[in-house]
Amino acid sequence: MKNIFRSIVMAALIMVSACNDDLLNPIPRTTFSEAVVFDSPEKADQLLNGLYATLITGQFYGSRYMIYNDIRAEDFINRTTNGVTGLSTWQHTLVSTTNEVQNLWSVAYLLINRANIFMDGVEKNADKIGGQEKxxxxxxxARFLRGLAYFSLLQLYARPYADNNGNHPGLPLRIQPELDDTNNSLAxxxxxxxxxxxxxxxxxxxxxLNTTNGSALKxxxxxxxxTAIAxxxxxxLAMGQYENVIVEADKIVSQSAPYSSGNxxxxxxxxxxxDVFTPPYTSTENIFSAPFTEMALPGTQNGLGSYYNPGPRGNGDYSLNMSNGIFTLSVFDPNQDARAEWMFENTSNGFIYLNKFPRGPQHLDYxxxxxxxxxxxxxxxALVRSGGDESRALSLLNSVRTRSNPSGAYTQFSSQNSFVEAILLERRLEFIGEGLRNFDLQRxxxxxxxxxxxxxxxPSSPNYIWPISAVELLTNSQMTPNN
Structure with a gap:
């Protein structure tokens, strides 16, 4: 039974991977027995491609994960009252059976288990796929993807690390391949x-990982x-371990402007x-992105542009909040800031929408x-919060800010708090629509x-984090809800 289940899982991995054939030269869609799934590097590549394809499904990093993390906050206004496109997330009225609560949990753990199965498979077939180094x-x-999946789940389904130093209930930590439901129950x-x-x-x-993958696309x-360092x-940063942020960032950020990675x-x-948001989307600023092509789209009612663009490019689910959103604050100067191009007025209803991902209705934006x-x-x-080199911190902030607003450079701040607040506002402006707003609020x-x-x-409200998926509560006898 376990071998049959493993074969089904492996076949599913291969079939999922067929949607992203630009990346790793996939082999034709078919069903392989366990005996031949890992019999060559080409088939292992195909399975690896399947892992990345799982990450970038529309329910996860293809769009919805980022969307949920933005619309929870104040910069977007719901215009369609469509329960399928995040209305309950926007309203903070989620329950365990809400679609996004269950779907996001399921796809993240699907990726985690597929990563575990993949790691086990390549280990057992080292001689067939190029040896231990390969x-x-x-x-x-696989471990990069698993780490990203767990990190993403923590941001919605668990209390922030800053609350009680990480001692609140987190997630079931599944790091072994699961081939049946024997180990469903895990605290x-x-x-x-x-x-x-x-x-x-x-x-x-x-x-x-490789130092480079050999092409701008890869x-x-x-x-x-x-990518792992970034x-x-x-x-x-989520853990508030600012010295470690500095250690990692210094590996890929030069000591002075213009900033670049030396290795x-x-x-x-x-x-x-x-240039960051126009084809081919493979600039050296884009460290890691979810790719889409005519043959591999994010899917119906998915894609960042589907939510943020009005028709005919999208569904117009969310317009910009022009009452107290980021584009109404003094940090943004519409006459000087190039990011004003991200604002698009829909003349049919007068609402202002985010124009950052305009390639609809197919939604080919990475x-x-x-x-x-x-x-x-x-x-x-991290430099400011840890009492580090504030002149370097100021230069780093201004390098991002003045790229879009050349006259907007900061010169000094009256306090550490005002310095941090300026950084947080710049993040809110720079990364609008990219899913970092909820992260910054909760950490x-x-x-x-x-x-x-x-x-x-x-932070004291039960709605500050998402409820646990009803399916997980039903199938995992040791799982506890978020109260």
């Missing part, structure tokens, strides 16, 4: 324990050493912000997961602001 490279990709590890596993996964990934859509700066893929800011601009601002904030234990008739959500 095994470690494959496992590094939640603490938030701190899950973060420890994430760091272990990313450290392994950094050590064993450097943007597949993990390499610098993600670690985000993870340590591996030569990451740097693009001169014009528009979904940005990690950008070099984020690494620079992560480092800037700082800030109240989620209200909008229109939706009340603010303080």
């Amino acid at each position: 095994v470690q490279e494959y496992q590094a990709h 939640r590890s603490t938030v701190a324990e899950v973060y420890s596993q994430i760091i272990n996964d990313l450290n392994f990934a950094e050590q064993n 450097n943007t859509t597949l993990a390499h050493k610098n 993600l670690k700066t985000r993870v340590y 591996g893929v030569p990451h740097m800011l693009q001169e014009n912000i528009s 979904a940005p997961i990690i950008r070099y601009a984020e690494v620079l601002l992560n480092l800037s904030e 700082t234990l800030s109240t989620i602001p209200g909008k229109e008739n939706i009340q603010p959500v303080p």
Whole structure:
């Protein structure tokens, strides 16, 4: 029975991977027995491609994960009252049976288990796929993806690390391949324990991933050493471990402007912000992105542009909040800031929409997961909060800010708090629509602001985090709900 189940899982991996055939030269869609799934590097590549395809499904990093993390906060206004496109997330009225609560949990754990099965398979077939060094490279990709999946789940389904130093209930930590339902029942590890596993996964990934993947496309859509390092700066920022943010960021950020990575893929800011969000989406600022093509689209009612563009390019589910959203604040100067191009007025209803992902109705825009601009601002904030080099922190902040607003450079701040607030506002502006707003609010234990008739959500509220999926509560006897 277990062998039959494994074969089904492997076949599913291969079939999923067929949707992203631009990345790893997939073999034709078919069903393989367990005996031949790993009998060549080509088939192992196909399975690895399947892991990346699982990550970038519309329910996860193809769009919805980022969307949920933005619409929880105050910068977007719901216009369609469509329960399928995040209305309950926007309203903070989620329950365990809400679609997004169950679907996001399921796809993230699907990726985690597929990564575990893949790692086990390549280990057992080292002689067929190129030896132990190749095994470690494959496992590094899988562990990067597993670490990202666990990190993503923590941001919605668990209390922030800053609340009680990670001692609240986190997630069931599944790090072994599951071939049937024997081990469904597994208690939640603490938030701190899950973060420890994430760091272990990313450290392994950094050590064993390639320095470069050989092309701009693969450097943007597949993990390499610098991808793992960049993600670690985000993870340590979430944990409030600012010295570790600095250690990691210094691996890929030069000591002075113009900032760039001295090793591996030569990451740097693009001169014009528009170049980051136009084809081919493979600039050295785009550290890691979800790719889409005519043959591999994010799917119906998915795609960032589907939510943020009005018809005919999208469904217009969310317009920009022009009452108290980021584009109404003094940090943004519509006459000087190139990011004003992200604002688009729909003349049919007068609402202002986000024009950052305009390639609808198919939604061919790549979904940005990690950008070099984020690494620079992560480092800037860590330097300020840790009492580090404030002149360097100021330069890092201004490098992002003045790229779009040349006259907007900061010169000094009256306090550490005002410096941090300026960084947080710049992040809110720079990364709008990229899914970092909820992350920034929760890691700082800030109240989620209200909008229109939706009340603010303080950290003490049960609605500050998502409920646990009803399916998980039903099938895992040791799982506990979020109260």
